Structures are given as structure tokens and as C-alpha cells.
Amino acid sequence: MASDARDDVVLRVDGLSGGYGAIQVLFGIDLTVRRGETVALCGPNGVGKSTLVRMVSGLNRPTAGTVVLNGRDITGVPGARRAKLGMSTVIGQQAFGSLSVRDNLRMHCYPVPGHEEKPDTAVDGALAVFPRLRARADQPASTLSGGERQMLVLAKTLIQRPDLLLIDEFSLGLAPVVVGGLLELIRRLAAVGVATLLIEQSVNVAMSVADRLLFMEHGTIIAEHTPAELRASPDLARRLVLGGHAQ
Template identity: 55%
Template sequence: MLACEGVACSYGQVQVLFDAGLHVEQGEMVALLGPNGVGKSTLLKVIGGLLAPDAGSVSIQGVDVTRAPTRERIERGLAQVVGQATFGSLTVAENLRVHAYTIDDQAWAREAVDAALTVFPRLHARRDQPASTLSGGERQMLALAKAIVQSPRVLVVDEFSLGLAPVVVGGLLELVRRLNARGTAVLMVEQSVNVALALVDRAYFMEKGRIVACESAPELAAEPERVRALMLGGHAEVTA
């Protein structure tokens, strides 16, 4: 569903990604982990078309989209949730309607918005309030609700649990599981290893712009010392 191969990327003269690659199969959930500043969010920008790579390729559902505009990637089924990004001056319902723009059938678009609000009773109760008045957890709910409206084939989530209470994170995790159960492939960047390993099938670890390990979540859960070393930037390199 999603594949990156040999991705190199720079900001000006500073190279950030070096031969980075990963893949997410249909129905799979995968985490991209590592210390801050190693290039995880940069790789997500390349996937979303916000940065052009210097080398390498990105494909969605087997189609090369390396040089395709962001809109085309969305039309091919990609959705990205970045933090708690919302349009603060728009109401909750208006935020969702904006993200239904890829749906040509307007009646279906309205149904998709109503369905997303049904999943989140708290958002339904605030559907006519500006998004700027929502709590952090509610804004994260809204960001995920926008993904429901788009019915993505591939969902990419950046900093899923940042700043949220554990009870809120638990509810959001359940929503992602439900999306995945409907066939959505999931790639998530997450600072909390415990959150990530409770959700995903496999995890990639990144260090200094390179993928240095790829292992199954159950194996990692059984080796906390190895996970700690990988998250702190010390690794025994593993071929994915």
C-alpha cells in the first residue's frame, strides 16, 4: 500500500535523509520510531509530497508518486494526520466538510461528515463551535475524524499521542484499530514506544536519517533493553 525506497532528502545544503526505506502492506499497522531530530517527520513530508526527495521513490498502491502533487496522492488514498492541525476559525462541521472535497457526490459527502461525527459524540455536541475552542484531545479527535471522512487506503499519523491524557489516547487508539479493520494501512510516528507497540505489527527505527532496524512489535516488547538502545540512538543494524 505504501513503499519508500532509497529516499535521500535535504534542506538546502544539509542532507537529512540517507537511503531511507520502508513499506506498509494492506491491512498492516507500522510505526516509525527514533529520537527527536533524526528525520522521521521529514520522511513523512516526502511521503505527502511536501518535500521533493533528492533520490529514491515513493509509491502508493503500487503506483509511483515520487513527483506527483499532494492532491494526486490524496486521490490515490493517502491521508495524513499531523498533530492537532485544524482550521481554528471554522466550526467542527465546517472542518469536516472541507476535508470531504475529494468526494464528488455531495450527498455522500454529507453522509460521510455525519458518520464521522457519530463516531465522536463529543465532537457531535460541538459541531457548530469553532475548532479553536476545542481542547487538545478534541482537536486530535477532529484531526482523525477528518481522516474518516476521506476514507483513506493509507493513513499516516505524526505524533499521535503528544500532549494528550492516557484516557484520550486509549480512545484514539481504538479508532485507529477500527479504521485498520476496515482495510486502511497505517503508518505512525510516535514518541511513546508503549503506545506504538500496543498498536502496530512492525516498527522501523531511524537514526541520523537512516533506517537502522525493522522488527515485529511482539519481539520488541520482549526486549525492552534493545528498544531503549534504539530509541537513544544506539543500535545493532538489522536488515529490513
């Protein structure tokens, strides 16, 4: 585990283990994400990526290890409280389908310490980032396309002003042009200091936005590489994403 001596570590995970009932999925995960850094979790299905995000977000409790956010141990903090501590989680494309896009966003305008912005101002600011959502602001969320629903859940995070953004299955099922726009948003968030941990099946997509890529296999992190290292060794990237423990 890298030293936490610098004060720019937003997320620190030490020795995280656990799973579902008697089935252990994670085995001693260590990782850090620093302010303004984007880290991608890669690897084949079933290696524990989503379970890791669920444990970091508080949706599942670990059996061992700690989760530290901005220097505070939040391992025992319920998931619902973590948003007010600076963590925002995007899992799937959840939305209240019968409510309008605007009302979906208004539901996320609960007070966040240091960001007591008026609801209408916060919603208008989020919609300004996504012109396609602004054009559909008064439509039911159920009428949105898959890409627009992903925009909606990311727009919610803009309202919450997180220090840490967790994203599960970032580009799954989305058209390349939509993915490109969402990647640009992640870059903009990083530029203002937001730390992001994302799950991404496509190594090419991950390399286009992440500062570091972590590869998982059998509930452990087996390798860490920068995009430059992977571009210089395409065979290495292929072995890692297929679940081969490259030496």
C-alpha cells in the same frame, strides 16, 4: 527491500534521500506498509522521522528514491493531489479555528473516486465515531481541547476514506485516556484495510497498536522489530529508542 510481489502493498518507499537545501536528512530509506498494517516510526528527535513523512506525503521533494502508492509511482505528484489517490496525512492539529467543527469536516468532503458520498452523510458518519465532537459540532474549532483537535483531524481522514494514513506525532501532549480512544480508531481502520504509517515517540504506545516498529538513527532505518520481540527484550527497546544501534 521486501518483495512487492503481493498485491497488498499500499506504500512502498525505495532509496528515499533528501533534506532541506544543502542539509541532507534522509539516506536511502526503504520501507513498505501493507493493507491493514500499522507501522510505527520510532527514535529520538532529529533523526528524520518527520522529514520522511513529509516526503512520503509530498510536502517535501526527495533528491533520490521513489514513493509508490498502490503500485503507482507518485514521487513527482504534488501533495495536494495525493489525497485523491488514497493518501491522507495528519501533521499536527490543523483546523480552521473560526469555523465550526461541522464546517471543518465539510471542507474535506471533496469527491474521492469510488466514494461519492453526500457531504452531510459523510460528516454525520464521522461525527458518529467521535461522540465528543458530535456534542461540539456547532462550536468553533478554536474552542476544542488538544485531544478534541486530534479527534477532529482524524475525523477528516474518515471522510476521505484513505488507503494510506500518515500520522506525525500521534500521542504528543495528549492525556492517556484520549490516546487510548485514538488508538482504538487506528485499530478499527486497520480492520477495514487502511494501511497506517505513524510517528510515535512512546515505544509503549507504538507497541500497543503497531504490527512492526521501525527505528531510525541519523536519517536511516537501523532496526525493525515486532512488539513481541521488543517485549521479550526490554533492554533492546531502550537502546533503540535512545538512538543506540543495538546489535
